[in-house]
Amino acid sequence: xxxxxxxxxxxxxxxxxxxxxxxxxxxxxDSEADLEVLxxxxxxxxxxxxxxxLTTDSPPSSRPSGIAWKRWLPLAAVVAGLxxxxxxxxxxxxxxxxxxxxxATVGPLASPLSLPPAAGGxxxxxxxxxxxxxxxxxxxxxxxxxxAFARLSVVESGSRITSSEAASLDALLTSSAGGAARLxxxxxxxxxxxxxxxWTSAADALAGVEGERAAFQxxxxxxxxxLLSAEGGSASAVALLEADLxxxxxxxxxxxxxxVAGEFARLNTALGRGDPGSALHAFAQRIGTLxxxxxxxx
Amino acid sequence: xxxDVAVRVLNSRSGNDLDExxxxxxxxxxxxxxxxxxxxxxxxxxxxxxxxxxxxRITAEEHARHMAAVLEALNGSIDTxxxxxxxxxxxxxxxxxxxxxxxxxxxxxxxxxxxxxHSLLARLRTTLEGAGVSGADVGEMLGEEGP
Numbered sequence: 037x038x039x040x041x042x043x044x045x046x047x048x049x050x051x052x053x054x055x056x057x058x059x060x061x062x063x064x065x066d067s068e069a070d071l072e073v074l075x076x077x078x079x080x081x082x083x084x085x086x087x088x089x090l091t092t093d094s095p096p097s098s099r100p101s102g103i104a105w106k107r108w109l110p111l112a113a114v115v116a117g118l119x120x121x122x123x124x125x126x127x128x129x130x131x132x133x134x135x136x137x138x139x140a141t142v143g144p145l146a147s148p149l150s151l152p153p154a155a156g157g158x159x160x161x162x163x164x165x166x167x168x169x170x171x172x173x174x175x176x177x178x179x180x181x182x183x184a185f186a187r188l189s190v191v192e193s194g195s196r197i198t199s200s201e202a203a204s205l206d207a208l209l210t211s212s213a214g215g216a217a218r219l220x221x222x223x224x225x226x227x228x229x230x231x232x233x234x235w236t237s238a239a240d241a242l243a244g245v246e247g248e249r250a251a252f253q254x255x256x257x258x259x260x261x262x263l264l265s266a267e268g269g270s271a272s273a274v275a276l277l278e279a280d281l282x283x284x285x286x287x288x289x290x291x292x293x294x295x296v297a298g299e300f301a302r303l304n305t306a307l308g309r310g311d312p313g314s315a316l317h318a319f320a321q322r323i324g325t326l327x328x329x330x331x332x333x334x
Numbered sequence: 335x336x337x338d339v340a341v342r343v344l345n346s347r348s349g350n351d352l353d354e355x356x357x358x359x360x361x362x363x364x365x366x367x368x369x370x371x372x373x374x375x376x377x378x379x380x381x382x383x384x385x386x387x388x389x390x391r392i393t394a395e396e397h398a399r400h401m402a403a404v405l406e407a408l409n410g411s412i413d414t415x416x417x418x419x420x421x422x423x424x425x426x427x428x429x430x431x432x433x434x435x436x437x438x439x440x441x442x443x444x445x446x447x448x449x450x451x452h453s454l455l456a457r458l459r460t461t462l463e464g465a466g467v468s469g470a471d472v473g474e475m476l477g478e479e480g481p
Binding site for chain 2: 047050062064065068077218
């Protein structure tokens, strides 16, 4: 049976009756040519939707700052949720710089994680495909998982995910070879938004995939810091996060504390928010006082 | 040509307000999809014959024959699935579509589709391993990566 374009369009639109759909699916299973057409049409539709989004989105600079609230709330939940993950304090060799350098070497990069730059460079728009992840050390993979999970935690509240976010989720699931971690992430992602227990369970399972919990937490926090700074400027949002992060900060591994404090300081300066009167600056200083004596904060 | 027909499919969709010229222009810019992840690769043995050393040739030929046998087992396993599951897996692995694109193609909810694909893969793995195909071969064929 050769499937005509109108019927394939009906399949994509959900306009076929159950009987018609069953018939078309059976025919598709036997026809590579029709499968290819359907695949091309779906890919084309994806491009059309991207084009449409580009032409209808307002420029970021013209967006009202209040729109960030949709993302702030889950960010705060991410930080608050850290208290529920068991911590390990024996990762003396945890080095943010080393992890960044290692992650910067992998490619091709598939999903956008806004990993911060190594020294003075541009931010690394870095994602790691499942294949590339194989070449990383367990610590770097754990750091990446934490970063990916932070980003997905933020987008999870949205009604629809983008293709790059879907790629992140896909890579996260693929890399979480342990069945328990994979199922925990799926349960969280497919479950109700705001299900703290599911989030904690997923984070805990991911942190434990390779036993590098501190690296996972570092990735989670550094990515959170990046997202926080990238959409900063709202004193209310910073205040919301401040209480949560402060509550967990002194429980963190010392290496994680220093790295996160440094990250906030760097982003605060890099983004031109070094104004001593700014909420973010105050937040960074507060973190600095909670950190170790080696904190890079002034 | 598949893209031409795909453009006609899009034009047939309800509520589509793009004109045909715009769609064709857009089609010309499509990135090439990474397909197929599962490939019987009929030329593999022929390519192996062009390898430099006799040992390389023999190894490559054996590998190609072995993977062809695994592929046959895989196709047999996929054929035991329901029609919709078969189409989902073929779109994923033969056509190289993302989960998001499969959900567009079949008008299915995206999030449950993740679980469904992973469940299907787990089922295939069990079936294949039951048929004597090694876990490593299954992983290679399905493009699964390690931790």
